[in-house]
Amino acid sequence: MYMFDLAKKEFAITEAITISELVKNLPEIENNKLPFLIMALANYIEKTSFHNPNSLLQDVQRCLTEQDPHRALQRMLVHMVTVGTSEDVLNVRMYSTGEVARFFGVSVATVNNWVNQGRFHGVEKGERFKQVRIPENAVYSSPTGVQSTVAEAAEAYACEQSRLNRTQPMTDAEELAELVNAVVHFEKKYGGTYEKTLGIKAKPTPDEARDAQQWEGLLRSIEVRGANT
Structure with missing residues (x-):
């Protein structure tokens, strides 16, 4: 995990803006394809962002409507850099699949299946023989469409254990x-x-x-x- 102080964060944002400006120099035929990249990135942000991206996505849609994909790209790159360098994201608590299974009241195998099925937004399947780590702000989507974060499930589990006055498993x-x-x-x-x-x-x-x-x-x-x- 890379750590950023204020100066490094500013450098990263500056480079994001520079990259979006350089794209303007692409041949026109390539620029015509840029909106497809923008839409793919917008979908990725919407599916994986742990923050509320509605304002960003509305700006992106407005830029595409106004045929200004370079501005849309700049907005998304700056957003991604800002989120990636924020301390509140870097300090997110990570849970093992065993812990998450306990919170949701299921088996570890079930949690692994959920990861493979993409039910935890932004959590990717780990390498073979490597345990997946799931962040507390990962959003779980149930088959019925109900969404909840791992943190909410952990809190509900802790409250239930407290209600039962349990100090031992x-x-x-x-x-x-x-x-x-x-x-x-x-x-x-x-x-x-x-x-x-x-x-x-x-x-x-x-x-x-x-x-x-x-x-x-x-x-x-x-x-x-x-x-x-």
Whole structure:
């Protein structure tokens, strides 16, 4: 991880501006292709940014509408350099897949599958035999479309542990009992099993979608534990 003081950050921003100016000297036929690069970069920023990029993306769209792709490129390069040199990003806490699995109540294999499926925005599959590290501000997208950060899942897990007055990790039997109790809670709330209620609802409300995500995760965790016994 590279560290930046104020001077280095200013140098990096200056170079970003210089690069965008140099692109203006490309042959016209190449400049005609530049908007496609701009759109690809805009998609990347939207998918992976842990900050709110709406203002940036609106500026980029306006520049493309006004046929000023060089200005759009400059805005994106400066944004990327600014984010990349900010201390709040560099100091983001990183979690192992085991920790993330505990927060979400699933197995490590499930978390690895989520990474491979791209469900954690901006988290790329690691090299073989190397453990993936997941930042606390990574956004997880569930199959139902509900999004939450790893930090939110970690906080919810910590609150639950505090509520249960737990200072030691739960045993396998205790964890299974907690999972079953949580499933029973949802079955009482919706008057039936997941498969007969939220699992088949075409247009759930945001609250129902969030419950569906948690309910589905609980059932998956119970299934994994059953397969491992």
